[in-house]
Amino acid sequence: MLADAGVKELIGKALEEDIGSGDLTTTAILTGRETGAAQAVSKGGIVIGGIDVFKEVFLTRDPTLAVEAHFSDGRSAGRGDILACVSGSLKSILMAERVALNFFQRMCGIATLTHRYVEAVQGTGVKIMDTRKTTPTLRCLEKYAVTAGGGTNHRFGLYDQVLIKDNHISAAGSISLAVEKVKKTLPPGIRIEVETKNLQEVDEALAAKVDIIMLDNMGVDAMKEAVTVISGRALVEASGNVTLSNVREIALTGVDLISVGALTHSAPAADISLLFKETRK
Numbered sequence: 001m002l003a004d005a006g007v008k009e010l011i012g013k014a015l016e017e018d019i020g021s022g023d024l025t026t027t028a029i030l031t032g033r034e035t036g037a038a039q040a041v042s043k044g045g046i047v048i049g050g051i052d053v054f055k056e057v058f059l060t061r062d063p064t065l066a067v068e069a070h071f072s073d074g075r076s077a078g079r080g081d082i083l084a085c086v087s088g089s090l091k092s093i094l095m096a097e098r099v100a101l102n103f104f105q106r107m108c109g110i111a112t113l114t115h116r117y118v119e120a121v122q123g124t125g126v127k128i129m130d131t132r133k134t135t136p137t138l139r140c141l142e143k144y145a146v147t148a149g150g151g152t153n154h155r156f157g158l159y160d161q162v163l164i165k166d167n168h169i170s171a172a173g174s175i176s177l178a179v180e181k182v183k184k185t186l187p188p189g190i191r192i193e194v195e196t197k198n199l200q201e202v203d204e205a206l207a208a209k210v211d212i213i214m215l216d217n218m219g220v221d222a223m224k225e226a227v228t229v230i231s232g233r234a235l236v237e238a239s240g241n242v243t244l245s246n247v248r249e250i251a252l253t254g255v256d257l258i259s260v261g262a263l264t265h266s267a268p269a270a271d272i273s274l275l276f277k278e279t280r281k
Contacts, residue, residue: 004140006140007053007056007140007141008056008060010137010138010141011053011056011057011060011099011103012060014057014099014102014103015057015060015061015095015096015099018098018099019095023091023094023095026091026094026095027091030090030091030094032089032091034089034090034091034280035087035088035089035090035280036087036088036090036093036276036278036280037085037086037087037276037277037278038085038086038087038093038097038274038275038276038277039082039083039084039085039086039274039275039277040054040082040083040084040085040086040101040104040272040273040274041080041081041082041083041272041273041274041275042077042078042079042080042081042083042270042271042272043079043080043271043272043273044078044079044270044271045076045077045078045079045112046076046077046108046109046111046112046270046271046272047074047075047076047077047108047111047112047114047115047148047149048071048072048073048074048075048076048077048083048108048111048148049073049074049107049108049110049111049112049144049145049148049149050073050103050104050106050107050108050111050141050144050145050148051069051071051072051073051083051084051104052069052073053103053104053107053141054067054069054084054100054101054103054104055067055069055084057096057099057100057103058086058092058093058096058100060096061092061095061096062088062089062092062096064088064089064092065086065087065088065089065092065093065096066085066086066087066088067084067085067086068084068085068086069083069084070082070083070084070085071083071084073111073148074111074148074149074150076115083272086274093274097274100274101272101273101274103141104270104272105269105270105271105272106138106141106142106145106267106269107141107142107144107145107148108145108269108270108272109145109267109268109269109270110142110145110146110148110149110263110264110267111145111146111148111149112149112267112270113149113262113263113266113267113268114128114130114145114146114148114149114150114151114263114267115149115150116244117151117244117247117258117260117263118149118150118151120244120247120248120251121247121248121251121258124248124251124252125256126251126255126256126257126258127151127152127256127257127258128150128151128152128247128258128260128263129151129152129153129154129237129257129258129259129260130142130143130146130151130152130153130154130259130260130261130263130264131154131239131259131260131261131263131264132154132155132157133261133264133265134264134265135264139156139157142264143156143264146263146264149263151263152257154259160190161190161191161193162182162186162190162191162192162193163193163194163195163214164178164179164182164192164193164194164195164210165195166195166197166216169194169195174204175194175196175201175204175205175208176204176207176208178194179192179194179205179208179209179210180208191211191212192210192211192212193210193211193212193213193214193237194208194210194212194213194214195214195216195239196213196214196215196216196226197216197217197218198218198222199222199225199226199229202215202226202229202230203229205234206229206230206233206234210234211234211235212234212235212236212237212257213226213230213234213235213236213237214237214238214239214259215236215237215238215239215255216239216240217239217240217241218238218240220246220249220250220253223238223250223253223254223255224253224254227253227254227255228254235256235257236254236255236256236257237255237256237257237258237259238250238253238255238257238258238259239258239259242258242259242260242262243262247260
């Protein structure tokens with residue numbers, strides 16, 4: 001992930017946004033010669049996501065810093081666990097601290113919430129998927145965090161999979177016409193998914209021979225019936241109003257995929273602190 005120049009650019013912009021023309025507080029208090037060590041400590045049960053991003057923020061600010069990760073992405077950590085240690089210039093650590101934690105807390109929060117959904121459907125064979133409801137410019141990090149939590153990425157953007165939604169259908173005139181137009185221009189290997197709201201639309205999507213049929217905001221009984229009608233002729237995705245309290249019931253309808261926008265748009269940030277254990281002048 002960090003080989004992606006876009007991620008490093010994001011980190012650089014975040015540091016620039018925070019530091020601006022200089023850290024007034026740190027510069028006033030420190031001479032720049034002080035050194036120290038700090039620990040990133042989990043204040044609750046979380047799943048790790050973005051440990052390399054956390055590390056890269058500090059190294060981008062000051063390559064002479066030493067950052068040691070104690071956990072890898074996808075592992076669970078408990079209250080009081082030391083996730084990583086940072087040592088070197090105290091001034092550099094303080095100037096990078098907030099940005100590093102902002103990325104790390106956000107990504108761990110997404111990984112943790114995703115893991116809870118994955119656990120809730122364990123044994124059903126259903127994949128928990130994210131959506132495009134991500135923070136602008138942070139999609140690559142947020143979708144990576146979903147995979148750290150055991151989830152699966154849906155399409156990354158508008159360019160890597162066709163998803164014919166209700167507005168596309170209205171613009172084209174029907175599901176059949178929308179699919180027909182897409183197939184005329186679609187490059188090889190790109191899957192076609194259609195959003196449906198009722199069984200009539202499911203039948204139309206089946207007749208159009210699409211790859212994935214999304215059951216959008218359907219009730220559980222309607223989902224069960226749709227799965228029976230589709231009968232393996234296309235993958236079935238459930239979407240809309242999915243929560244931790246109902247996700248297993250939805251999984252048991254027989255769908256293949258469940259997409260959950262909340263994984264990225266509503267995940268609470270993980271509670272992580274950076275605490276100094278020693279400083280030297």
